[in-house]
Amino acid sequence: MNITSVACRDPEHELDVLELPGLMVLDDLCTRPGRLADIEGADRLVLVLHDGDYVPAQIQKQTRTMGVDPVGVQIVRAQDAAGDPARLAVMIAGAQARGMAFTGAESEQVKPVIPTRLSRRSLLSFPQPIYEAVPKINTGVCAAGAGCRACVGECPQNSYRWIDGHVIFDKDACVSCGRCVTICPTGAIENATISGPAVRAQITAMVEAAPGPIGVAFLCTRRTQSVTADGWFGIEVPCASMVPGTWPVAALTLGAGAATMLACSATGCSLQHDEVVASKVAFGRTLAEAAGLDPDLIPVEATTTPATESSLDIALVDPFGVHGPRALIAALATRESDTTILFDHPASPLGVVEIDPATCTMCTMCSSTCPTGALQHVSTGDSLELTFDANLCTACNQCVPRCPEIDRGAIMLRRRVDTIGLEWGRSLVNQAETLACEICGKPVAPSVMMDRIGELLGNDFADTIDYLNRRCMDCRGL
Amino acid sequence: MTQATDIARSRQGLYRFFGSALRYPDPAQLDVLRAAVSYLENMGMDDFAYYAAWRRFTDAFPSTLDSDALAVEYVRLFASGTDGALCPPIESFYVARAEGGGIAENMAALQRTYRELGLSTKAGGESPDHASAELEVLSVLCGREAERWSAEDLDEVARLLARQHMFLRTHLMAWFPQFRGKIAATGTDLFYPGVVEATYAFLVHDVDWTKAVLRNLEAGS
Numbered sequence: 001m002n003i004t005s006v007a008c009r010d011p012e013h014e015l016d017v018l019e020l021p022g023l024m025v026l027d028d029l030c031t032r033p034g035r036l037a038d039i040e041g042a043d044r045l046v047l048v049l050h051d052g053d054y055v056p057a058q059i060q061k062q063t064r065t066m067g068v069d070p071v072g073v074q075i076v077r078a079q080d081a082a083g084d085p086a087r088l089a090v091m092i093a094g095a096q097a098r099g100m101a102f103t104g105a106e107s108e109q110v111k112p113v114i115p116t117r118l119s120r121r122s123l124l125s126f127p128q129p130i131y132e133a134v135p136k137i138n139t140g141v142c143a144a145g146a147g148c149r150a151c152v153g154e155c156p157q158n159s160y161r162w163i164d165g166h167v168i169f170d171k172d173a174c175v176s177c178g179r180c181v182t183i184c185p186t187g188a189i190e191n192a193t194i195s196g197p198a199v200r201a202q203i204t205a206m207v208e209a210a211p212g213p214i215g216v217a218f219l220c221t222r223r224t225q226s227v228t229a230d231g232w233f234g235i236e237v238p239c240a241s242m243v244p245g246t247w248p249v250a251a252l253t254l255g256a257g258a259a260t261m262l263a264c265s266a267t268g269c270s271l272q273h274d275e276v277v278a279s280k281v282a283f284g285r286t287l288a289e290a291a292g293l294d295p296d297l298i299p300v301e302a303t304t305t306p307a308t309e310s311s312l313d314i315a316l317v318d319p320f321g322v323h324g325p326r327a328l329i330a331a332l333a334t335r336e337s338d339t340t341i342l343f344d345h346p347a348s349p350l351g352v353v354e355i356d357p358a359t360c361t362m363c364t365m366c367s368s369t370c371p372t373g374a375l376q377h378v379s380t381g382d383s384l385e386l387t388f389d390a391n392l393c394t395a396c397n398q399c400v401p402r403c404p405e406i407d408r409g410a411i412m413l414r415r416r417v418d419t420i421g422l423e424w425g426r427s428l429v430n431q432a433e434t435l436a437c438e439i440c441g442k443p444v445a446p447s448v449m450m451d452r453i454g455e456l457l458g459n460d461f462a463d464t465i466d467y468l469n470r471r472c473m474d475c476r477g478l
Numbered sequence: 479m480t481q482a483t484d485i486a487r488s489r490q491g492l493y494r495f496f497g498s499a500l501r502y503p504d505p506a507q508l509d510v511l512r513a514a515v516s517y518l519e520n521m522g523m524d525d526f527a528y529y530a531a532w533r534r535f536t537d538a539f540p541s542t543l544d545s546d547a548l549a550v551e552y553v554r555l556f557a558s559g560t561d562g563a564l565c566p567p568i569e570s571f572y573v574a575r576a577e578g579g580g581i582a583e584n585m586a587a588l589q590r591t592y593r594e595l596g597l598s599t600k601a602g603g604e605s606p607d608h609a610s611a612e613l614e615v616l617s618v619l620c621g622r623e624a625e626r627w628s629a630e631d632l633d634e635v636a637r638l639l640a641r642q643h644m645f646l647r648t649h650l651m652a653w654f655p656q657f658r659g660k661i662a663a664t665g666t667d668l669f670y671p672g673v674v675e676a677t678y679a680f681l682v683h684d685v686d687w688t689k690a691v692l693r694n695l696e697a698g699s
Contacts, residue, residue, distance in 0.1 A: 057525075061524055061525055064524055064527070064529050064530060065524045065529075067530070067533065069530065107527070107528065107531065107678065107679040107682040107683065108682055110527050111686045111690070112526070112527065112683070112686055112687055112690050113690065114690050114691065114693075114694050116694060116697045116698070122698070123482070123632060123694070123695060123698045124481065124482050124483075124627065124630065125480060125481050125482060126480050126481075126482055126485060126691075128480070128525050129525065129526070129687075129690070131527050171686060172686070172689050172690075172693070
C-alpha cells in the first residue's frame with residue numbers, strides 16, 4: 001500500500017510550511033486538482049489544501065479517476081498548521097497513518113449529495129455531486145433480531161426504524177453524525193471514515209512525530225473553526241457528539257499530553273449537540289479524577305499548551321473499539337495499586353443493571369433482548385437464574401423498556417462506572433423457583449411469573465391459573 | 479456542471495449495458511460490449527461513486543474471452559447448477575415462494591408493471607423477472623427521463639424518477655444483493671462476477687441518485 005502526500009502551493013498562502021521531506025508540492029492544487037493525474041502508483045492520498053479554495057466534489061472526482069477511493073483521502077487543512085512546518089509535519093504524519101488504516105468504503109457506505117439549486121432553470125444542469133460517508137449495518141453482528149434498537153433511539157435524524165427484528169436504515173435522512181456507530185452495543189454499524197484502528201494510528205503517529213507533548217481534540221470534520229493553539233491538534237470525527245467520554249482518556253494512554261472533544265454548534269452546526277459533547281467531556285474529567293489523574297488533562301477548551309507527555313502507561317489492544325471503554329477503565333483501576341473507580345454519570349459508556357426481586361417476574365424479556373449477553377438467564381431444572389456481567393454492559397438501555405414490570409421498578413439501569421463490579425464478573429441478580437409439569441416434569445414457568453399473572457387476572461380465573469401452573473405447553477395440547 | 483439530460487442518457491446506457499451483459503451471450507455480444515465500454519467511459523462516469531466498481535470491471539475485462547467460453551460459464555452459473563453453483567439472475571428465484579403459485583404471481587405483477595409503462599417482453603426472450611429485462615426497463619425509463627429533461631418538462635421528470643426509484647426498491651434491489659452474494663461465493667472469476675459487482679454498485683448508487691435528484695427537484699420547484 002503506497003500513500004502519497006501532496007500539498008498545494010499557493011502564493012497567497014504561506015510557502016515555508018511546505019518545505020518538508022517526502023511532501024510533494026503542486027502549484028495551485030486547490031483550484032487545479034487535475035494536476036494530481038501526474039502522480040502514479042498512489043493507493044492512498046494525503047492532500048494539504050487551503051480550506052475554502054478547493055471544491056470537494058472536484059477533489060473526489062480526480063482521486064476517483066486515479067483509482068484512489070475518495071472516502072479514504074485525508075485532507076489536511078494548511079491553515080491549521082498556522083505557518084509552522086513542524087506542526088504541519090505532525091498533521092501529515094497523523095493523516096498518513098489514518099489513511100493507511102483506511103480499509104475501503106463499500107457502495108452502500110456513501111451517498112450522493114447534490115447542492116440544492118433554487119431557480120427552476122438551474123435544475124437542468126447539475127453541479128458535480130459530493131459523496132458523504134454513511135453508516136452500514138453488518139447484519140451478521142446486528143442484534144436487532146433479539147429486539148435491540150439502540151441505533152433507533154440514538155439517531156437524532158430518525159434514520160433508523162426497527163421492524164420485526166430488522167433495522168431499516170434511511171440513508172437519505174442520515175446526516176453522518178456517527179452517533180449510531182459508537183452507541184451500537186455489538187459494533188455492527190460501520191462508517192468507513194472512522195474506525196478504532198484508524199483513530200489509534202493517527203494519534204500514535206502524531207505523538208511520535210511531535211517534538212514535544214501534544215494535545216488532541218476530537219472535532220467535527222465539517223467544522224468551521226480550527227485547532228491552532230500551540231501543541232494542540234485536531235482529530236476529525238463525523239461529529240464530536242459521537243465520541244465516547246473514554247476516548248480522550250484513551251488518547252492519553254497513547255502518549256497525548258492532553259485530550260478533549262470540541263462541540264461546534266456555536267459556529268453554525270445545525271445538529272446542536274453541544275450538551276452531549278459537554279456531558280462526555282465532563283465524564284472524561286470525572287473518570288480521570290477518579291483514576292487519580294489530573295482532570296485538566298481533559299480540558300474543556302483546547303487552549304492551554306500541554307505541559308508534559310502522558311505518563312499513563314497502559315497498553316490496550318483497541319481503546320476506540322466497542323469494548324474499549326471497559327478495557328480502559330479496568331486498566332485504569334489496576335495500573336499501579338488497585339484503585340476502586342466508582343461513580344455514576346449520565347454519559348457513562350458502562351452500566352450496571354439492578355433487578356428488584358420483589359417485582360421482577362423472571363419473564364426473561366430483559367436477558368432475551370440484551371444485545372451483548374450482559375444479562376443472561378439459565379434454567380437449572382427446578383429454578384431459573386438471571387445473571388449480570390458488568391464487563392459486557394454498554395449501558396445501551398435496551399433491557400429496561402422491554403420489561404413488562406417497568407412501572408413497578410423491576411429493572412433499572414445505572415449509568416455507572418464500577419470497577420469492583422467489573423472484577424466480580426458475572427453474578428446472580430435474581431432467581432425463582434420453576435413450576436414443573438405434573439405430567440412430564442418439564443419446567444412450566446417461574447412461579448413468580450404465574451403468581452403475577454394470577455394477581456392481574458384476579459380470582460375469576462383461579463381455576464385457569466391453577467391449570468396453567470400444573471401443565472406445560474406440550475401437555476396442555478398446545 | 480453536467481447537463482441533466484446527459485446524466486440520464488449515461489444512466490440509460492449503463493442500464494442497457496448491464497442488461498445486455500447478463501443476457502445469454504451471442505457471438506457478437508462481447509464485441510458490442512467492448513465498444514460500449516469505450517462509449518460509456520466518455521459520458522462523465524467519473525463524477526459518480528460507482529465509477530470505481532466500473533473501472534475494476536473494465537480493467538479486468540478479459541481481452542481474450544470468446545463467446546463460447548462465456549456461454550459455458552453462463553449456463554454453469556445461471557442455468558444448470560450441476561456443480562452447485564446455481565445462481566440465476568432471476569427475481570422470482572429469490573423473492574417468490576416456489577409453492578402456491580408465488581412465482582406466477584410475481585411474474586404477473588411484473589408483466590402488469592411493464593404494461594403500465596407501455597412495455598412488454600419479447601416472445602422467446604428472457605423472462606420478465608430476468609435481470610436483463612428489469613435492467614432494460616430502467617434503461618427505457620432513463621431514456622424517457624432524458625427526453626423530458628430536454629423538453630424541460632420537470633413534472634414528468636419527477637414522475638419518471640419516482641417510478642425508477644420505486645422499481646429499483648421493489649424489484650431489483652429486493653433480490654440483486656442476494657444474487658450478488660451467491661455469485662461471489664462461487665469463486666469464479668470469468669467475466670460475470672465483475673459484471674455483477676459493477677451492476678450492484680451502480681444500482682446502489684442509482685437508488686440514492688434518483689432520490690437525491692427528486693429531492694432537488696422538490697426544493698427547486
